[in-house]
Amino acid sequence: MPNEIKEPEDPKCYSLLEYLLFKIDRTIAICGLILIALLSMWIGIKLGLAGKDLPESVGSVLSLVVNGLSFYLGVRLGSK
Numbered sequence: 001m002p003n004e005i006k007e008p009e010d011p012k013c014y015s016l017l018e019y020l021l022f023k024i025d026r027t028i029a030i031c032g033l034i035l036i037a038l039l040s041m042w043i044g045i046k047l048g049l050a051g052k053d054l055p056e057s058v059g060s061v062l063s064l065v066v067n068g069l070s071f072y073l074g075v076r077l078g079s080k
Contacts, residue, residue, distance in 0.1 A: 030072075030073070030076070033069050033072065034069065036065060036069075037065050037066055037069040040061065040062050040065045040066075041062065041065075041066065044058065044059075044062045
C-alpha cells in the first residue's frame, strides 16, 4: 500500500572507536598526502642541492604530486 505508515527506525549506535575513526579518516588521508608531497619535495631539493641534475621523470613525478595535492586541498577548502 502506498499510504502505509512506516514506523521510525532506531538510530544506529556507534562505538567510540568507530565514531572516532569515522570522523578522522579524511584527516588521516590528507595528512598522508601532505607527508608524501613533503617527502618528494625534500628528496627533490636534496638532489638539487647536491649538484645532481634531476632526471625528467623525477621532475614530472614531483610536479604531479605537488599539483595533485594543491588541487585536492583547493577543492576541499573551497567547498566549505
